[in-house]
Amino acid sequence: MISKTCGYAIRGMVLLSLEQNQEKKIGIQEIAEELSVPQHFMGKILQDLAKRGLIGSVKGPHGGFYCNNRTAGLQLIDVIEAVDGLGILKKCFLGRDECSASNPCPMHDDFDGCRTAIFKTFASKTISDLVASVNLGESVLMG
Amino acid sequence: MISKTCGYAIRGMVLLSLEQNQEKKIGIQEIAEELSVPQHFMGKILQDLAKRGLIGSVKGPHGGFYCNNRTAGLQLIDVIEAVDGLGILKKCFLGRDECSASNPCPMHDDFDGCRTAIFKTFASKTISDLVASVNLGESVLMG
DNA sequence: CGATATAAAGATATAAAGGTCTTTTATTAT
DNA sequence: ATAATAAAAGACCTTTATATCTTTATATCG
Numbered sequence: 001m002i003s004k005t006c007g008y009a010i011r012g013m014v015l016l017s018l019e020q021n022q023e024k025k026i027g028i029q030e031i032a033e034e035l036s037v038p039q040h041f042m043g044k045i046l047q048d049l050a051k052r053g054l055i056g057s058v059k060g061p062h063g064g065f066y067c068n069n070r071t072a073g074l075q076l077i078d079v080i081e082a083v084d085g086l087g088i089l090k091k092c093f094l095g096r097d098e099c100s101a102s103n104p105c106p107m108h109d110d111f112d113g114c115r116t117a118i119f120k121t122f123a124s125k126t127i128s129d130l131v132a133s134v135n136l137g138e139s140v141l142m143g
Numbered sequence: 144m145i146s147k148t149c150g151y152a153i154r155g156m157v158l159l160s161l162e163q164n165q166e167k168k169i170g171i172q173e174i175a176e177e178l179s180v181p182q183h184f185m186g187k188i189l190q191d192l193a194k195r196g197l198i199g200s201v202k203g204p205h206g207g208f209y210c211n212n213r214t215a216g217l218q219l220i221d222v223i224e225a226v227d228g229l230g231i232l233k234k235c236f237l238g239r240d241e242c243s244a245s246n247p248c249p250m251h252d253d254f255d256g257c258r259t260a261i262f263k264t265f266a267s268k269t270i271s272d273l274v275a276s277v278n279l280g281e282s283v284l285m286g
Numbered sequence: 287c288g289a290t291a292t293a294a295a296g297a298t299a300t301a302a303a304g305g306t307c308t309t310t311t312a313t314t315a316t
Numbered sequence: 317a318t319a320a321t322a323a324a325a326g327a328c329c330t331t332t333a334t335a336t337c338t339t340t341a342t343a344t345c346g
Contacts (some may be wrong), residue, residue, distance in 0.1 A: 001144065001231060004304070005155035007238030014249065027322065041305050047324060059323045060313025072193075088144060095150030096286055106157065106282040108221075110264055117260035121253055130249035139249040143239055147334070170292065184335050190294060202293045202344025 006083040008037050009045050010076065010130070011141050013055060016067050019133045025064030035142050043084075049141075052082050063066075072131070077122040089115050149226040151180050152188050153219065153273070154284050159198060159210050160274045161284075168200075168207030178285050189285075195225050215274070232258050270273040 015034055019026055028046065032039035046065050050057040056068040080086070092099030094109045101108070133139045158177055162169055171189065176181035189208050193200040199211040223229070235242030236254045244251070276282045 001234070001236065004238045009234070029322090038305055040307070044305095044325090045324075050323085057323060058313070059311070059321080061315065061321045063313065063322050065244055065323085091144070092286075093144065093150070094154055095147045096284075098286055103286065104282045105284065106276040107268070108282060110268060114257070114260045114264050117257045121257050125250070125253060133249040139247045139251060141237075141239075141248065143241055143244065172292095181335055183337070186293075187295090187335095191292085200293060201343070202291085202341075204291045204345065206292050206343065208293085 001088065001135060002080055003084050005045055006080055008035070008042055009049060010079055010127075011035050011037070011082050012046055012065075013049070013067070013071055013074070013079065014130045014134065014141055016055060016065055017072055017127055020067045020135060025062065026065045027064040030068050031065065049082070054079065055081060072126065072128040074127050075123050076125045076127075077119065079127075080122060087120055144231065145223055146227050148188055149223055151178070151185055152181070152192060152226050153222055153270075154183060155189055155208075156192070156198060156210070156214055156217070156222065156270050157273045157277065158284055159208055160215055160270055161277060163210045166207065168209045170207040174208065192222075192225070197222065197225060209270050215269065215271040217270050218266050219268045219270075220262065222270075223265060253267055 006019045008114070012031060012035065015031060016026060028039060028043045033045070035042070046055065047057070049055045050065065053070065054074060055071050056066045058064065058066075079087075080088070092105055093107045095104045096105050099105050099108055130139075134141060147176055155174055155178065158174060159169060171175070171182060171186045174189070175185045178185070189198065190200070192198045193208065196211070196213065197217060198214050199209045201207070201209075210271075220229075236250045237248045239248050242248050242251055277284060
């Protein structure tokens with residue numbers, strides 16, 4: 001559905017938002033331990049998110065990653081677009097190169113229902129929605 | 144969403160059903176050309192489907208692949224299960240190892256809506272439904 | 287039987303995803 | 317300045333998906 005990379009990215013951003021109070025920054029080592037994900041791999045992912053401006057980062061002592069003013073308000077679809085691209089919502093279900101309403105595969109129309117459900121779900125949820133769920137104890141990030 | 148392999152499998156089965164009249168069998172070369180897919184890769188896929196009994200095959204002169212009595216009635220979810228497994232419907236959206244109603248990730252409940260839409264779509268469509276669509280000229284398999 | 291056609295099987299190749307390790311660069315504190 | 321710290325960058329490694337090529341087994345036909 002979405003790549004492992006993208007799942008890590010979302011979980012990382014939620015963790016940053018959770019622990020965020022004012023100017024607190026979190027190092028990649030702590031993040032990786034909290035989420036039980038591979039440290040260096042996670043590092044690359046967060047570095048990429050920082051380069052794209054979805055989170056912030058500073059080097060050096062007391063540095064780390066942090067939420068910037070965009071982070072909490074991001075829709076999941078924004079994160080997915082940044083990490084995986086929007087292929088899930090565009091590629092032909094049967095893998096044909098060119099599939100469109102004027103040249104459809106036999107699943108084209110029916111699969112649109114799934115696409116819509118997926119898009120709605122990913123567009124209606126923001127990072128801060130996930131943070132709220134974790135804060136209420138309704139769900140967890142690690143494990 | 145589904146693997147390329149699985150898309151090839153479905154398109155191959157629909158093609159077999161389309162060209163099927165009585166005892167006609169189709170060779171892998173013809174199938175690969177019709178669908179513009181890699182011949183030897185497609186061969187392995189169809190061999191696997193044959194081994195699992197979703198289609199039939201015979202070796203030797205005038206041999207090839209053909210629909211057996213199960214093929215036309217198969218739901219897409221059956222083919223997906225055989226080729227990719229049911230991971231799409233079961234794996235945690237955020238990639239956690241263990242995710243369940245009693246230990247959910249923050250997307251667990253919301254993503255269920257997508258899962259349901261996907262399952263309904265794949266369970267309500269059979270190979271013969273796709274064949275009918277192509278036969279009516281509503282859609283195409285190759286390209 | 288022997289030749290031939292075709293799926294089946296196996297070995298190998300290539301690309302992408304996922305993951306690890308090392309070196310460099312920027313920042314902070316002393 | 318210098319040392320320490322942590323992200324950034326880059327060079328690998330591993331696994332899985334995708335794809336190709338070769339050989340083997342089996343069925344058909346003359």
